Amino acid sequence: MDASLLTIQPASPEPIYRQIVEQLRRLIASGQLHAGELLPSVRDVAGFHAINPMTVSRAYGLAESEGLLERLRGKGMAVASNGHATHSQSQRLALLDPQLSAVAQHARELELSADAVMRRLHKLMGDSK
Amino acid sequence: MNAVLKSAANDTAWPLQARGIVHAYEGRYVLQGVDLTLAPGSVLGLIGRNGAGKSTLIRALLGLLQPQAGEAFVFGEPALRMSDASKVRIAYVPQQPDALAWLSAAQMFDYLSRFYPKWDRAYAQRMLDRWQIVPNKVMAKLSPGERQRVDLIRALASQPDLLVLDEPVAALDPVARRELLREIALRAGEQGATVLFSTHIVSDLERVASDIAFLHEGKLLLHCATDDTKECYARLWLPADQAVHVPADALSRRRHDDGSVSCVVARDAGARWPDAANRPGARIDALGLEDLFVEIAE
Incomplete structure (x- = not known):
């Protein structure tokens, strides 16, 4: 993987380390990054994007603790070998969190109850219940 | 108790430390009791409006100006009486060299x-x-x-251990600016250099600063880690009929013409927004640093 694959938006309300983790999550979930593929070094990412290396380390550390990445001794970080076949339901559900949070916020602004939103969501997902 | 005293004495290792700095020009107070500590390897971005006193604070921190009250320390030595050994460890770039x-x-x-x-x-x-x-x-x-x-x-x-830059990017085109930011980031992250730079261009600071501090009306507001700042503060908007519920500890408040109110609020220790955020029609907006700065400084 190349450091240029990441996009950093410093002015976004989302902290940079979270932007990196979210992008890694999507790149892995979509298969653009394969299990075992090496990640660019902290220095490469920090240098390419002119961001603080500690921010990159933090992102890698978080991604490692979430099981997205694993540390290969002497080689650096790589995409975890467990692949997405073994992604638990809660891991996959977590990918929807940002969108669900936005839906929750908009629903509150529109003063809609959670039940009403849920009924709509069931319908959208083709669930007859 | 002894242990506490001892650890306080060991604080001499901080690259920069200031306590209660007060300074005025012709009776107008620019700094009204500024406390600041920079940990080794940190990159502190100092934000403030023009005339907020950023340069005065920097000069006081480095012993180039004697404040009317308070004291500053560089590598544990009083800034006004720094040894030559400490002086070669620091580099300072003034706004107009x-x-x-x-x-x-x-x-x-x-x-x-x-x-x-x-x-x-x-x-x-x-x-x-x-x-x-x-x-x-x-x-x-x-x-x-x-x-x-x-x-x-x-x-x-x-190759300083402490690098202090006063508005360093004004004279640089975007390419050179990016190069400077890269240099700052890598020196801090890899060589453990400590950096303080002031700016009013907030997006530069978001890339490289590990910590930020707003200098506003003579005081430092929100001195904390850049990431935490973005996650911990947000703008709360309340419609007119809920405007009375603005939290008492809101950092700023602005009443709009239609009676609605916006204010800047912080999460509590349990990462929850104030209760007012759950009022009917209330809205929480995440803010970038620039928006946060404008909300508070206006």
């Missing part, structure tokens, strides 16, 4: 390289080239932008 203007950049670098044991001659040469400075031109004849670039190269070539 004017020292040694009768020398050329090459002459100044040659002169300074004798005082700084870690002077990086090759780096200085490379950067003069990259930033298109004529090395043999007397500095008084350089444009202000070129003069500031020379001073940035001078500061970086001395």
Whole structure:
């Protein structure tokens, strides 16, 4: 993987380390990054994007603790070998969190109850219940 | 108790520390009791409006100005009585460098390289080239932008443990600016250098600063980690009929013409927004640093 694959938006309300983790999550979930593929070094990412290396380390550390990445001794970080076949339901559900949070916020602004939103969501997902 | 006293004494290792700095110009208070501590390897971005006192604070921190009250320490030594050993560990780039203007950049670098044991001659040469400075031109004849670039190269070539930059990016085009930010980030992250830089261009600081501090009305507001700042503060908007519920500890409040109110609020220890955020029609908006700064400084 190349450091240029990441996009950093410093002015976004989302902290940079979270932007990196979210992008890694999507790149892995979509298969653009394969299990075992090496990640660019902290220095490469920090240098390419002119961001603080500690921010990159933090992102890698978080991604490692979430099981997205694993540390290969002497080689650096790589995409975890467990692949997405073994992604638990809660891991996959977590990918929807940002969108669900936005839906929750908009629903509150529109003063809609959670039940009403849920009924709509069931319908959208083709669930007859 | 002894342990507490001991650890307080060990604080002398901080690259920069200030307690209760107060300063006024012609009766107008610019700094009204500023406390600040910089940990080794941190990059502190100091934000403030023009005239907020950023330069005054920086000069007081480095012992270039005697504050009317309070004290500053550099590597544990009183800033006003710093040893030569500490002085060669720091580099300061003022907003308008004017020292040694009768020398050329090459002459100044040659002169300074004798005082700084870690002077990086090759780096200085490379950067003069990259930033298109004529090395043999007397500095008084350089444009202000070129003069500031020379001073940035001078500061970086001395490989300081503490780098202090006052509005460093004003004279740089976007490419050079990015190069400077990269240099700051890597030196702090890899070599453990500590950096303080002031700016009113907030997006620069978001890339490299590990910590930020707002200097506003003589005080430091929200001195904390950059990431935490973005996650912990947000704008709360309340419709007119809920406006009375603005939290008492909101950092700023603004009443709009339609009676609605916006204010800046912080999460509590349990990462929850204040109760007012759950009022009917209330809205929480995440803010970038620039928006946060504007909300608070306005």
